Amino acid sequence: MQPVDYIICGDYILTMNEKMDLIRDGAVAVKDTKIVDTDISENIFKKYSSEKIIEGKNRAVLPGLINTHTHAAMVYFRGLADDLPLTEWLEKHIWPAENRWLSPDFVYDATELACLEMLKGGVTTYNDMYFFGDSAAAAAKKIGMRAVLGVGILDFPTASAKTTDEYFENAERFLKNWKGDELITPCIAPHAVYTCSPETLMRSKIMAEKFDLPLHIHLSETEWEVGEIMVRYRRRPVEHLEAIGFLNEGVLAAHCIWLEDNEIELLAKRKVNVSHCMESNLKLASGFAPVVTMLMAGIKVTFGTDGAASNNDLNIMSEMATTAKVHKTLANNPTVLDSKTALTMATRWGAEALGLGGSIGSIEKDKMADLITIDLRKPHLQPIYDIYSQIVYSAMASDVETVMVNGKLIINAGRLVTGDEDEILQKAAEWGGKIATYNSVR
Amino acid sequence: MQPVDYIICGDYILTMNEKMDLIRDGAVAVKDTKIVDTDISENIFKKYSSEKIIEGKNRAVLPGLINTHTHAAMVYFRGLADDLPLTEWLEKHIWPAENRWLSPDFVYDATELACLEMLKGGVTTYNDMYFFGDSAAAAAKKIGMRAVLGVGILDFPTASAKTTDEYFENAERFLKNWKGDELITPCIAPHAVYTCSPETLMRSKIMAEKFDLPLHIHLSETEWEVGEIMVRYRRRPVEHLEAIGFLNEGVLAAHCIWLEDNEIELLAKRKVNVSHCMESNLKLASGFAPVVTMLMAGIKVTFGTDGAASNNDLNIMSEMATTAKVHKTLANNPTVLDSKTALTMATRWGAEALGLGGSIGSIEKDKMADLITIDLRKPHLQPIYDIYSQIVYSAMASDVETVMVNGKLIINAGRLVTGDEDEILQKAAEWGGKIATYNSVR
Numbered sequence: 001m002q003p004v005d006y007i008i009c010g011d012y013i014l015t016m017n018e019k020m021d022l023i024r025d026g027a028v029a030v031k032d033t034k035i036v037d038t039d040i041s042e043n044i045f046k047k048y049s050s051e052k053i054i055e056g057k058n059r060a061v062l063p064g065l066i067n068t069h070t071h072a073a074m075v076y077f078r079g080l081a082d083d084l085p086l087t088e089w090l091e092k093h094i095w096p097a098e099n100r101w102l103s104p105d106f107v108y109d110a111t112e113l114a115c116l117e118m119l120k121g122g123v124t125t126y127n128d129m130y131f132f133g134d135s136a137a138a139a140a141k142k143i144g145m146r147a148v149l150g151v152g153i154l155d156f157p158t159a160s161a162k163t164t165d166e167y168f169e170n171a172e173r174f175l176k177n178w179k180g181d182e183l184i185t186p187c188i189a190p191h192a193v194y195t196c197s198p199e200t201l202m203r204s205k206i207m208a209e210k211f212d213l214p215l216h217i218h219l220s221e222t223e224w225e226v227g228e229i230m231v232r233y234r235r236r237p238v239e240h241l242e243a244i245g246f247l248n249e250g251v252l253a254a255h256c257i258w259l260e261d262n263e264i265e266l267l268a269k270r271k272v273n274v275s276h277c278m279e280s281n282l283k284l285a286s287g288f289a290p291v292v293t294m295l296m297a298g299i300k301v302t303f304g305t306d307g308a309a310s311n312n313d314l315n316i317m318s319e320m321a322t323t324a325k326v327h328k329t330l331a332n333n334p335t336v337l338d339s340k341t342a343l344t345m346a347t348r349w350g351a352e353a354l355g356l357g358g359s360i361g362s363i364e365k366d367k368m369a370d371l372i373t374i375d376l377r378k379p380h381l382q383p384i385y386d387i388y389s390q391i392v393y394s395a396m397a398s399d400v401e402t403v404m405v406n407g408k409l410i411i412n413a414g415r416l417v418t419g420d421e422d423e424i425l426q427k428a429a430e431w432g433g434k435i436a437t438y439n440s441v442r
Numbered sequence: 443m444q445p446v447d448y449i450i451c452g453d454y455i456l457t458m459n460e461k462m463d464l465i466r467d468g469a470v471a472v473k474d475t476k477i478v479d480t481d482i483s484e485n486i487f488k489k490y491s492s493e494k495i496i497e498g499k500n501r502a503v504l505p506g507l508i509n510t511h512t513h514a515a516m517v518y519f520r521g522l523a524d525d526l527p528l529t530e531w532l533e534k535h536i537w538p539a540e541n542r543w544l545s546p547d548f549v550y551d552a553t554e555l556a557c558l559e560m561l562k563g564g565v566t567t568y569n570d571m572y573f574f575g576d577s578a579a580a581a582a583k584k585i586g587m588r589a590v591l592g593v594g595i596l597d598f599p600t601a602s603a604k605t606t607d608e609y610f611e612n613a614e615r616f617l618k619n620w621k622g623d624e625l626i627t628p629c630i631a632p633h634a635v636y637t638c639s640p641e642t643l644m645r646s647k648i649m650a651e652k653f654d655l656p657l658h659i660h661l662s663e664t665e666w667e668v669g670e671i672m673v674r675y676r677r678r679p680v681e682h683l684e685a686i687g688f689l690n691e692g693v694l695a696a697h698c699i700w701l702e703d704n705e706i707e708l709l710a711k712r713k714v715n716v717s718h719c720m721e722s723n724l725k726l727a728s729g730f731a732p733v734v735t736m737l738m739a740g741i742k743v744t745f746g747t748d749g750a751a752s753n754n755d756l757n758i759m760s761e762m763a764t765t766a767k768v769h770k771t772l773a774n775n776p777t778v779l780d781s782k783t784a785l786t787m788a789t790r791w792g793a794e795a796l797g798l799g800g801s802i803g804s805i806e807k808d809k810m811a812d813l814i815t816i817d818l819r820k821p822h823l824q825p826i827y828d829i830y831s832q833i834v835y836s837a838m839a840s841d842v843e844t845v846m847v848n849g850k851l852i853i854n855a856g857r858l859v860t861g862d863e864d865e866i867l868q869k870a871a872e873w874g875g876k877i878a879t880y881n882s883v884r
Contacts, residue, residue, distance in 0.1 A: 078824075079831040083780035117821035282767035283835070285776040312835035313822045322764055325724035334727040338525035379559035380755045380839070382520075382867050383874020385881075389521040393725070393754040397822075398840035425824050432825020439827075 001049045005407060006030040008371060009041055009056025012387045015363040016063050016347045020340060022387065028061060030369040033182070033407040038363050052409075054402055058377040060387055062343075063362050064124025064146075064370035064405065065316040066350025069216075069254040069275035069304025071130045072114035073107045076431050077309040080439070086222065086284050094309055101435060102159035107132040111139035113428045116416060118314045119145055121397030124370040124405045126314075127252065127275070127304070127354055129189040129216055131160035133174040137184045144410045144418045146370060148354050149178070150189025150216040153204055155197055164200055168207070175211055183406060185213070185356070192218040193237045194228050198244045205246055214250050214355045220263070221255035222286050238263035247272050252353050254304055256294070257287040264290065268297040273353035276345075278323045279313075280306030291323065292331045295341070302350040317397045320346050324392055339392035369407040374399050443491045447849060448472040450813060451483055451498025454829045457805040458505050458789045462782060464829065470503060472811040475624070475849040480805050496844055500819040502829055504785075505804050506566025506588075506812035506847065507758040508792025511658075511696040511717035511746025513572045514556035515549045518873050519751040522881070528664065528726050536751055543877060544601035549574040553581035555870045558858060560756045561587055563839030566812040566847045568756075569694065569717070569746070569796055571631040571658050573602035575616040579626045586852045586860045588812060590796050591620070592631025592658040595646055597639055606642055610649070617653055625848060627655070627798070634660040635679045636670050640686045647688055656692050656797045662705070663697035664728050680705035689714050694795050696746055698736070699729040706732065710739040715795035718787075720765045721755075722748030733765065734773045737783070744792040759839045762788050766834055781834035815844040 006029070013026035015038060027044035029036040037044060041056070074094075081093035107130065118126055125146040128136060133151040140147040151174050152160070153167040161167040175186035190196040190204040201217075208215045220226060220237045229237045238259060241247050249271035256267070256274045267274065276289050294301050303319045305311050324342040328334045351361025360370045374395055376384060381399065384390050403411035410418050448471070455468035457480060469486035471478040479486060483498070516536075523535035549572065560568055567588040570578060575593040582589040593616050594602070595609040603609045617628035632638040632646040643659075650657045662668060662679045671679045680701060683689050691713035698709070698716045709716065718731050736743050745761045747753050766784040770776045793803025802812045816837055818826060823841065826832050845853035852860050 076825060078836060079827045082828065082831040082835065083777050085776060089776070113821055113824065120821060279763075279767055282771045283776065285770040285774055288771060308836075312831065315822065315838075318760070318763075321721075321760075322767075325721055325764075326768060328727040329724045329730060332727055334527060334531070334725065335525050377867055379555055379562060379863070379867065379870075380757065382555065382870040383518060383877070384871075385521045385874065385878055386524060389524040389754065393524065394520060394750075396757075396838050396840055398838055421821070425819055425821065428821075428824040429826075432827065435825070436827055 002047060004029045004031040004036055004048045004050045006052045006054065006404070007044060007048060007050045008054040008061055008373065008402070008404070010059045010061035010373060011056055011376070012060040013038055013363060014060060014062045014343070014387065016344060017362045017364050026061070027056065028363055028371060030404070030407050033368055035363060035365055035367050035369050037365055054373065058375065059401065060374045060376060060391065061363070062372050062374065062391070063347045063360065064372050064403065065122045065346045066302065066354070066361065067118060067123045067126040067305050067314060067316050068252060068302040068350050068353055069277055069306060070126055070128055070314060071307035072126060072128050073110035073130050073136065074307030074309045075114045075117065075314065076106065076110040076428065076435065078312050080309060080435070082312070089284070097435065099159060100438065102131060104132045104135040106431070107135040108139045109427050109431060111136045112143060112419070112424050114308070114314055115140055115143045115145045116421060116424050119143070119403050119411050119416070120400060120414065121315050121317060122372040122400035122403060123314065123316050124372065124403060125351070125354070125356070125360060127187070127216060131158065133186070134177060137178055141183050142419065144183070144405050144408055146183050146360070146405055148185040148187045148214065150187035153188070153190045153200060154195045155200055156195065168203065171207065175213060179211060187214045187216050189216040192225070193240055194225050201246050202244060208250060214252055216252045217254070219253035219256055220258045223258055226258045236260060236263055238266050242266050242270070250355065255281065255286070255289065257281060257289040259290055264294055264297050264299070267294070268299050272299070274299055274301045275304035275353070276301050276323060277304040277306040278319055278326065280310040284310050288330055291327050292336050300349045300353050301345055302353045303346050315397045316346055317395055320392050339386070339388040342392045343388055369404055371404045372400050373402040375401040444489060446471045446473040446478055446490045446492045448494045448496065448846070449486060449490060449492045450496040450503055450815065452501045452503035452815060453498060453818070454502040455480055455805060456502060456504045456785070456829065458786060459804045459806050468503070469498065470805055470813060472846070472849050475810055477805060477807055477809050477811050479807055496815065500817065501843065502816045502818060502833065503805070504814050504816065504833070505789045505802065506814050506845065507564045507788045508744065508796070508803065509560060509565045509568040509747050509756060509758050510694060510744040510792050510795055511719055511748060512568055512570055512756060513749035514568060514570050515552035515572050515578065516749030516751045517556045517559065517756065518548065518552040518870065518877065520754050522751060522877070524754070539877065541601060542880065544573060546574045546577040548873070549577040550581045551869050551873060553578045554585060554861070554866050556750070556756055557582055557585045557587045558863060558866050561585070561845050561853050561858070562842060562856065563757050563759060564814040564842035564845060565756065565758050566814065566845060567793070567796070567798070567802060569629070569658060573600065575628070576619060579620055583625050584861065586625070586847050586850055588625050588802070588847055590627045590629045590656065592629035595630070595632045595642060596637045597642055598637065610645065613649065617655060621653060629656045629658050631658040634667070635682055636667050643688050644686060650692060656694055658694050659696070661695035661698050662700045665700050668700045678702060678705060680708050684708050684712070692797065697723065697728070697731065699723060699731040701732055706736055706739050706741070709736070710741050714741070716741055716743045717746035717795070718743050718765060719746040719748040720761055720768065722752040726752050730768070730772055733769050734778050742791045742795050743787055744795045745788050757839045758788055759837055762834050781828070781830040784834045785830055811846055811849040813846045814842050816841050817843040
């Protein structure tokens with residue numbers, strides 16, 4: 001009997017490996033930071049012993065969900081300005097709020113709230129694009145969440161930097177600070193083709209290659225962006241990135257709504273990964289991304305929530321359900337984007353899109369122990385005929401009961417183990433009060 | 443000091459009355475089955491005393507949500523057959539399952555599960571179309587939920603009746619049994635224009651008028667239905683109903699997806715109410731209902747979940763969020779279907795569409811006490827800038843904490859007071875086991 005740190009049981013273990021193995025009455029053995037084994041319970045208990053056994057009756061065990069595009073600290077602007085035209089939302093509300101409030105403290109506190117929300121909803125890894133990366137990294141690390149943190153790069157000044165050079169200096173300092181960290185992966189995040197010159201984009205790419213890091217960019221989010229790039233460069237956004245030599249499999253492109261067929265082919269050919277942000281796109285009326293066409297072209301489409309200011313939550317369970325449903329109607333075909341595909345996009349493909357496919361995204365021996373359990377003993381989750389369907393179409397973020405990241409228990413019975421939930425909520429309410437007061441007088 | 447049964451407090455009371463009064467630091471006084479008063483807490487506690495005070499710190503109080511179209515007992519078929527073409531889903535899975543399993547016991551047990559799910563998600567009233575109405579009514583009444591129950595009428599035999607006459611006899615017996623009940627409102631539910639002859643439709647209408655009851659029908663759910671009706675009657679479904687004289691303000695039409703502009707005008711002119719079933723429509727790839735156009739034409743559009751076999755839940759919170767978001771993109775306008783409109787559709791308009799606008803749907807003196815509280819002390823609900831936005835775009839069904847129907851506490855701190863949740867879940871699992879076993883061998 002080999003001693004392990006945890007044995008996590010479940011009526012269903014959804015491994016989400018390539019073969020999509022589903023283990024009934026299964027268990028996962030975890031030692032240190034890693035998954036040691038997974039099999040039917042009987043076999044696991046013959047081989048391993050542990051003092052910490054997480055009961056599996058009426059539970060499903062899944063790899064942690066992955067949010068491939070967010071601006072986590074924007075949770076503090078959740079609901080600040082809704083149901084408005086995009087330009088008014090951005091120019092009159094979000095940008096002024098960011099200019100007034102962004103600071104290392106703001107980002108630390110807000111990131112804590114964002115991580116808490118995501119973890120409670122079963123997200124174990126998120127890919128961020130924002131500012132003050134050291135604060136974001138410190139907050140994620142303290143709570144114990146895995147994060148790919150992209151320090152935003154733009155050609156105009158913000159609260160975090162005044163010049164393009166300063167952005168790159170910030171980025172380089174950040175990635176030197178964090179490269180090799182067990183939870184934090186730094187990333188280079190040139191904001192978009194309309195906010196970064198070709199030189200800035202390629203300087204980002206060279207830095208990413210030098211340090212072997214992913215690139216994270218917004219791409220073809222709005223029809224306006226396409227028109228703007230057409231005017232500036234006489235080609236569409238994806239064509240532009242192809243022309244300057246930016247595209248490769250290290251690129252994660254968020255949104256990808258306004259694409260022509262030849263652009264989809266280019267993304268597929270260059271093995272670019274896509275973060276689909278359905279709920280944010282819908283709420284801002286940005287458009288419907290051609291997800292089914294991208295999937296058919298072989299592009300790895302994954303789920304992002306975008307920031308909570310345009311979603312208004314960081315809920316991957318809900319993104320799965322909404323995306324799987326909406327694209328059926330768009331394709332006029334209820335068989336597309338089935339529940340297994342949706343769950344693969346939220347787990348294994350999410351990991352692969354972030355360059356972390358070797359270490360997370362499925363329940364397999366030697367992968368890092370990023371695991372969640374779902375409590376199936378709920379009225380909206382009974383009876384059960386197909387566990388994939390039940391999780392994608394019926395489960396809510398609040399059905400997540402246990403969350404483990406890197407072998408460490410972070411959420412137990414729905415409550416945060418690694419911090420004080422009430423304190424995080426209290427800080428959020430205090431910041432919200434300050435922001436609301438300022439907004440009402442400005 | 444006037445003694446009352448309950449004083450329910452909240453940081454926010456969303457009255458959802460015509461003026462959309464929002465009371466900060468408010469309270470609602472409830473005596474017997476009714477709302478006696480609502481005002482700021484200070485004033486309520488000056489006038490009323492109660493032994494039962496529901497604390498309001500970090501809570502919002504709303505009228506109960508209303509689900510205007512479901513087939514509640516179909517929860518037992520939740521996830522039985524997903525990601526399939528509509529005809530295969532219906533003909534190879536749902537109809538055979540109904541033929542094999544439908545019985546008074548099935549409907550009673552399944553309705554209990556459906557009511558539990560809806561109540562825990564803040565739904566206090568639902569409008570049902572199914573069979574074995576006495577069983578459905580008994581289950582809803584036992585758990586304490588308000589229901590409008592339509593006994594389905596068709597021109598072909600099902601488990602519940604063999605002939606059209608027998609359907610009408612069942613309906614008449616049912617409505618005589620239940621008319622005047624404080625929780626149950628009977629309703630006449632001719633299934634659809636393609637399953638009911640003009641004679642059957644008009645016989646339903648005459649019965650509804652005779653007993654002063656609402657009519658509940660599926661209408662223009664699929665493109666196939668429009669084609670079929672065109673072939674049979676040489677007019678589109680709404681034109682057909684207009685021609686035979688079926689349409690009036692007592693009609694609640696579910697789905698209403700495939701409408702031409704002249705049909706929208708007809709529905710508006712006849713004051714027909716619409717139940718929009720976004721998630722079911724999306725999942726079955728039935729199409730996008732022209733909700734924004736209907737709203738602009740003055741039609742009262744409300745929310746239905748449809749049955750859980752095509753949704754796959756009975757979650758009005760999620761219908762609100764999905765609908766408000768999807769229609770922004772369809773309209774290419776993020777200002778349409780704002781959060782106040784969505785919440786009005788889910789409350790006051792829902793009540794009005796069911797002919798219950800005088801008694802439920804808003805928090806007003808002398809209305810029935812159908813109330814819910816939402817716990818705002820959650821990471822996805824902080825900070826708060828706009829309470830309507832927070833509830834529509836960020837809250838989940840699981841944030842509902844207290845549910846009162848007809849002045850009686852049904853859900854307290856998220857748990858059922860009027861029955862045994864574990865027993866209901868156990869029965870669901872047992873039925874599910876039988877159904878799955880049968881399906882695997884048939």
